[in-house]
Amino acid sequence: MNLNLTLIGQAISFAIFVWFCMKFVWPPVIAALEERSKKIADGLEAANRASRDLELAQEQADQILRESKDNAAEIIEQANKRANQMIDEAKEQVIADGKRLREAAQAEIEQDVMRAKEALRAQVSVLAFAGAEKILGATIDEKAHSEIVEQLAKEL
Amino acid sequence: MASENPTASEYIKHHLQNLTFGQHPDGSWGIAETSKEAADMGFWAIHLDTMGFSIGLGILFLVLFRFAAKKASVATPTGLQNFVELMVEFVDNSVKESFHGKSKVIAPLALTIFVWIFLMNLMDLVPVDFIPRIATDVFGIEYFKIVPTTDINAALGMSLSVFFLIIFYSISIKGFGGFVKELTLQPFNTPIMIPFNFVLEMVGLLAKPVSLALRLFGNLYAGELIFILIALLPWGVQWALSVPWAIFHILVITLQAFIFMMLTIVYLSMAHEEH
Secondary structure, three states, X not given: XXXXXXXXXXXXXXXXXXXXXXXXXXXXXXXXXXXXXXXXXXXXXXXXXXXXXXXXXXXXXXXXXXXXXXXXXXXXXXXXXXXXXXXXHHHHHHHHHHHHHHHHHHHHHHHHHHHHXXXXXHHHHHHHHHHHHXXXXXXXXHHHHHHXXXXXXXXX | OOOOOOOHHHHHHHHOOOXXXXXXXXXXXXXXXXXXXXXXXXXXXXXXXXXXXXXXXXXXXXXXXXXXXXXXXXXXXXXXXXXXXXXXXXXXXXXXXXXXXXXXXXXXXXXXXXXXXXXXXXHHHOOOOHHHHHHHHHHOOOOOOOOHHHOHHHHHHHHHHHHHHXXXXXXXXXXXXXXXXXXXXXXXXXXXXXHHHHHHHHHHHHHHHHHHHHHHHHHHHHXXXXXXXXXXXXXXXXXXXXXXXXXXXXXXXXXXXXXXXXXXXXXXXXXXXXX
């Protein structure tokens, strides 16, 4: 319990220890700590940014998807409309064609009838002449006359 | 031991005597055989046990921390590096909380104080007779005290170093005039009160190292003494007292190391700040 040289010895060793600690222990540890904390902060920030980017990308993807859905719906609708239109047009065409054909056929038929009538008329007059000749030429025979008339009528 | 069957007071005295090397009054150099001889050596003697253990522990501290500091990497730290980083961060935070000036010395100083004092205090938990018995029986050394901080010289050596740092920083920050002004013009800022102020401030200034040293020394000395007293009991019941006391002492040694460090930081930050 005596105060003696130990005091000074202790002070000197203390000073040396502090100097050593200041020179060789403190700086590397603090540097490592600071670098690590910086790295962690950077990492956290990067993660934050990434999650924000992801959100943005998701939103963008959603929008694109929505747009393309709309587009597709529109295209389909247009196609449907077009198809209906085409069908309608085709129907009209067919109806118009049919009508035209029928009319043409009718006209031809009428023409044929007219022509036949014309021909018949001509033949009737010839027959009438032939009949009259026969009547005038042959003996009057009731029975034969009626036969002729009947024949005439049949020929008409 | 002084005698084969020492009395209680002889035993206690024996345990409180350092291994002293110095000049005997008759002029010859050597190790003091009795406490009387040690006292007669006066100031020019040295406690070999205190010096040996404190320097050994200091080197242990620095080697461990240097080893970890060298390997300190940014990647995942392990084991020792974790521990060292924990200590460094703890001290760094303590310094940042109470010291606002800029100084490269304060933080390493605080770390050294904390760890070194903690290690020296830790020697208190080694059973009191363990190492002295080995020293006596194996090496023939009569006195051997293994807890450096129970030697007033160790505590005072550190606190005086801190004291010189306080004065150094006071003068280098505020200038010599500023330091003198601080000592003389506070708390009463009139020329008439200068002597009064000076006495008051001087007492305050000198009380810092003394209280710093005595607090550490007193706590550890008392703790050691209680361990010695417990060691006087019959061996079968010693554990009943020494174990609780040792567990409690874990708190004391850490706390004392922490207090010494914190007060050093506070004193030095006071030296840095203008009032």
